[in-house]
Amino acid sequence: MNEAVVAAGVSKRYGETVAVDDVDLSVADSEVFGLIGPNGAGKTTLVRALTGTTPVDGEITVHGEAPTAVDADRVGLLPQSFSPPARLTARELIDYYGGLYATARDTDDVLSAVGMAAAADSWYETLSGGQQRRVCVGIALVNDPDLLFLDEPTTGIDPAGRQSLWSLLEELADGGTTIVLTSHSMTEIQRLADRVGLLQDGRLVAVGTPAELIDSHGGESQLVIDTDQAAAAVDALTDADFAATPGSTEVVVDGVSPVEIGDAAAVLSTAGIEYGSLAWSEPSLDDVYLQLTGEAFAAGDADSTAVATPPDTPSPTGTESRQEGAQ
Numbered sequence: 556m557n558e559a560v561v562a563a564g565v566s567k568r569y570g571e572t573v574a575v576d577d578v579d580l581s582v583a584d585s586e587v588f589g590l591i592g593p594n595g596a597g598k599t600t601l602v603r604a605l606t607g608t609t610p611v612d613g614e615i616t617v618h619g620e621a622p623t624a625v626d627a628d629r630v631g632l633l634p635q636s637f638s639p640p641a642r643l644t645a646r647e648l649i650d651y652y653g654g655l656y657a658t659a660r661d662t663d664d665v666l667s668a669v670g671m672a673a674a675a676d677s678w679y680e681t682l683s684g685g686q687q688r689r690v691c692v693g694i695a696l697v698n699d700p701d702l703l704f705l706d707e708p709t710t711g712i713d714p715a716g717r718q719s720l721w722s723l724l725e726e727l728a729d730g731g732t733t734i735v736l737t738s739h740s741m742t743e744i745q746r747l748a749d750r751v752g753l754l755q756d757g758r759l760v761a762v763g764t765p766a767e768l769i770d771s772h773g774g775e776s777q778l779v780i781d782t783d784q785a786a787a788a789v790d791a792l793t794d795a796d797f798a799a800t801p802g803s804t805e806v807v808v809d810g811v812s813p814v815e816i817g818d819a820a821a822v823l824s825t826a827g828i829e830y831g832s833l834a835w836s837e838p839s840l841d842d843v844y845l846q847l848t849g850e851a852f853a854a855g856d857a858d859s860t861a862v863a864t865p866p867d868t869p870s871p872t873g874t875e876s877r878q879e880g881a882q
């Protein structure tokens with residue numbers, strides 16, 4: 556398989572700050588590579604290095620050439636901070652940036668692909684933040700690149716808009732476009748990326764497919780039982796060979812497969828233990844991120860978990876999700 560991007564021993568210092576620290580990385584043709592990591596980890600600096608917009612130590616090739624020498628018609632870039640002329644309409648901006656390339660996609664196609672057909676004739680400065688970001692994504696796509704760098708493409712875009720941009724990026728990826736994207740949304744990365752690299756303090760500390768990373772660093776699936784009889788529940792579950800640990804009003808059972816949820820419920824019923832809900836979750840990229848960075852997430856970006864409620868008990872108290880993501 557051909558490599559679209561290869562970085563070897565790439566480092567970047569800003570004075571005393573080591574923004575990128577000896578990173579080796581390769582991205583194959585048609586691959587979607589996601590870069591994750593805390594604020595200040597070096598994601599933007601690495602994207603800037605790979606696109607030749609900042610000089611670095613080390614070796615980088617893009618389509619076999621130095622990033623500054625590569626054919627601009629083949630590469631698209633959405634920087635993290637990008638402010639196109641404010642008093643041009645969305646349509647004029649797509650037209651304008653398209654005119655900078657030898658060939659460009661049809662302006663109306665681009666506008667509709669990024670969900671901006673209806674507001675195409677509004678000045679950029681009058682658009683909402685999310686609409687502005689959509690226009691910027693459109694600008695990055697306008698030359699129909701076969702290699703696309705997107706630095707936090709969906710920041711500020713509402714959930715429906717994000718879903719449609721994810722579909723758009725999936726279509727591009729299915730069509731063979733190589734994509735390097737950064738994101739703080741683990742949902743986004745898990746959905747889009749074939750492989751993921753986690754940067755921390757400038758170093759690439761883990762690389763792999765989402766499944767590989769979850770396998771190595773995500774921990775086990777968990778069943779969380781909401782009950783006032785935590786100690787008795789732990790005793791009963793432990794006797795039945797479940798790995799149960801008590802909390803104040805809950806019991807956490809590690810390593811429970813979906814088919815074992817019913818067995819755990821039966822153990823509780825047999826022991827006469829009342830509970831409010833059973834919430835099952837499998838490890839996700841969020842858990843990998845938490846494990847490797849030691850950071851905690853803010854609320855938001857919840858995905859689904861399976862919840863079972865016993866008969867004749869109060870309504871469930873809610874779901875616990877291990878797929879909460881920082882946005």
Ligand SMILES: Nc1ncnc2c1ncn2[C@@H]1O[C@H](COP(=O)(O)OP(=O)(O)OP(=O)(O)O)[C@@H](O)[C@H]1O
Nearest residue numbers: 569572573574592593594595596597598599600601
């Ligand atoms: N132009 C600059 N001058 C000085 N320091 C910089 C500059 N750009 C980035 N840095 C520093 O380099 C480090 C990496 O920053 P970078 O923007 O690459 O991180 P990031 O992972 O993209 O963060 P975020 O998730 O907040 O976007 C940070 O410590 C940042 O303060």
